[in-house]
Amino acid sequence: MRLSRKAAGIAAAVAILSAVVPATAAVASPRSTCYGGRVCLYADFDYNRGQADHWRDFMQDDSDFSDNNWLNWDFSNSWESMDNDTSSVRNRIGCSATLWQHPGFTGAHSTFMNNSNDGFLANNAIDDDRASALDIWCR
Structure with missing residues (x-):
């Protein structure tokens, strides 16, 4: 059975898309989860949604x-400093974690219990x- 040129073109396009789509779909944004044993910080409100x-x-x-840069969704370096740029947090470390205003754990601070989220x-x-x-209190 021979395929028409149009059908052959469609079949080729489907083959190309099926090869590309799974590769890109497999990369999930880290904002969709925060794995156990970690405290995740986000540059924007509501865990960067939008x-x-x-x-x-x-x-x-x-x-x-000041010596840390944000990561992009694909785990690459954004080359943008994360100092004074955090807007939301997820805590999955297994204990309390405190964000501090100044280096060396000084100034205003907020503590987040294990399994807590704050998008604002x-x-x-x-x-x-x-x-x-960031001070993690697993002692």
Whole structure:
């Protein structure tokens, strides 16, 4: 059975799409989850929904965010500093985690219990775009 040129073109397009779509669909945005054993920070409100997807996850303290850059949705370096740029948080570390206003764990701060989410840091003492350090309390 011979395919017409149109049918052959459609079949070729379907073959190409089926090869491309699974590869891109397999890359899930990190904002959709925050894996256990981590504290995930996001550059925008509501875990970046509808905004640039800059995020970072931590498994231990970080006393100064000024030497950290946000990651893009595909885990590549965004080359944008995350210092004073956090707007939401998910805590899956297994204990409390505190965001601090200044490096070295000083200034205003907000503590987040294990398995807590806050998509709007502007309503906390740490406020929006002021976090410069993360202290994890698993001691």
